[in-house]
Amino acid sequence: MTGPRYPRWVTDQEHLSKAGFETRAIHAGYEPDPTTGAVIPPIYATSTYKQDGVGGLRGGYEYSRSANPTRAALEGNLAALEEGERGFAFASGLAAEDTLVRATCRPGDHVVLPDDAYGGTYRLFDKVEQAWGVEHTPAPVSDVDAVRAAIRPGQTKLVWLETPTNPLLNIGDIEALAAVAHDAGALLVVDNTFASPYLQQPLTLGADVVVHSTTKYAGGHSDVVGGALVARELELADKIAFHQNAIGAVAGPFDAWLVLRGLKTLGVRMDRHCDNAERIVEFLVGHDAVSHVIYPGLSEHPGHAIAGRQMKRYGGMVSFRVTGGEPHALSVCERTDVFTLGESLGGVESLIEHPGRMTHARVAGTDLEVPADLVRLSVGIETIDDLLADLDRALHTG
Numbered sequence: 001m002t003g004p005r006y007p008r009w010v011t012d013q014e015h016l017s018k019a020g021f022e023t024r025a026i027h028a029g030y031e032p033d034p035t036t037g038a039v040i041p042p043i044y045a046t047s048t049y050k051q052d053g054v055g056g057l058r059g060g061y062e063y064s065r066s067a068n069p070t071r072a073a074l075e076g077n078l079a080a081l082e083e084g085e086r087g088f089a090f091a092s093g094l095a096a097e098d099t100l101v102r103a104t105c106r107p108g109d110h111v112v113l114p115d116d117a118y119g120g121t122y123r124l125f126d127k128v129e130q131a132w133g134v135e136h137t138p139a140p141v142s143d144v145d146a147v148r149a150a151i152r153p154g155q156t157k158l159v160w161l162e163t164p165t166n167p168l169l170n171i172g173d174i175e176a177l178a179a180v181a182h183d184a185g186a187l188l189v190v191d192n193t194f195a196s197p198y199l200q201q202p203l204t205l206g207a208d209v210v211v212h213s214t215t216k217y218a219g220g221h222s223d224v225v226g227g228a229l230v231a232r233e234l235e236l237a238d239k240i241a242f243h244q245n246a247i248g249a250v251a252g253p254f255d256a257w258l259v260l261r262g263l264k265t266l267g268v269r270m271d272r273h274c275d276n277a278e279r280i281v282e283f284l285v286g287h288d289a290v291s292h293v294i295y296p297g298l299s300e301h302p303g304h305a306i307a308g309r310q311m312k313r314y315g316g317m318v319s320f321r322v323t324g325g326e327p328h329a330l331s332v333c334e335r336t337d338v339f340t341l342g343e344s345l346g347g348v349e350s351l352i353e354h355p356g357r358m359t360h361a362r363v364a365g366t367d368l369e370v371p372a373d374l375v376r377l378s379v380g381i382e383t384i385d386d387l388l389a390d391l392d393r394a395l396h397t398g
């Protein structure tokens, strides 16, 4: 008699199958080392493994591109947090994305992309996947009918969703878009970088695979570049596993260790990111130098109701437009002291940037262009009064 089929991480750690998020974050993917009792997985800086006779592998380890115990601990942890079948760790978010495209598409296929996708994702499709023969059509994630209309029946293999998007924080309805993708025989991919698995678990809402830039909230300390995929079903997991090894853009053991350490505190960090972001939104909404505040937690945000259904809280990313146009936005970005001017997001320290000139400069003149008076904040976990005073000073001196 065969019992229920559990995802791989559950069969490996049955005792955690009903555990809460923080318990899984701290324990899933690794059991204390049987020989030493080490509570934290060692950094296995090894490329190869001694075999006990030809083909006599210990624990399946043969060569570290195929599998490495530190990376395996991270991959098990990611699968547990996203509630998927299997997790995969890569050298960067874009490496994860490219591997996913190779695993699921062939030349001649088509992908629907968010019309405000992360610029690097857009560049990957526009300059790399397109040259390989995979076409793409942008569509707004907040408009289910527009996404449906962008699908080319029989040709579209992936519907790609970011929610919230970067930097305009648009919200896509994961459940509705999963249905649209599945009706067309396509897979729904959700880039969960902005929300993190603490705030949103797309696989439980019908998505087929989750993408992360673990460089961001997962790592959480701005000290590592990494990426991840988590697949809901075995069939897709097997294809990704093959391509992860065949392409080889894997996370090294040091990087895997850093991301795993970051994930252990994801829950407490995200709650503080959200607390601070909510206070900053309240402050910006009442500020006379700010014309528009973009945050899914605001009741006037068009995606507020959907975000409320599919997210635990509204996240640590806040965008706003200033009254004095681009020169004002640039000066605000250059005048903060606690907020560091820089790209990236999701670390414990607050960052500020001008998307039009920085992260999204490469999409200027395309459908993905962002407003010139837009400022994006990655709200960190510093003392909130210091963050508010810093922004107030920068806005006034603009």
Ligand SMILES: Cc1ncc(COP(=O)(O)O)c(C=O)c1O
Residues within 6 Å of the ligand: 092, 093, 094, 095, 118, 120, 121, 162, 166, 191, 193, 194, 212, 213, 214, 215, 225, 226, 227, 344
């Ligand atoms: C939403 C999102 N997805 C993917 C990526 C790409 O990740 P990486 O920079 O780790 O390659 C980024 C990077 O900023 C991102 O913000």
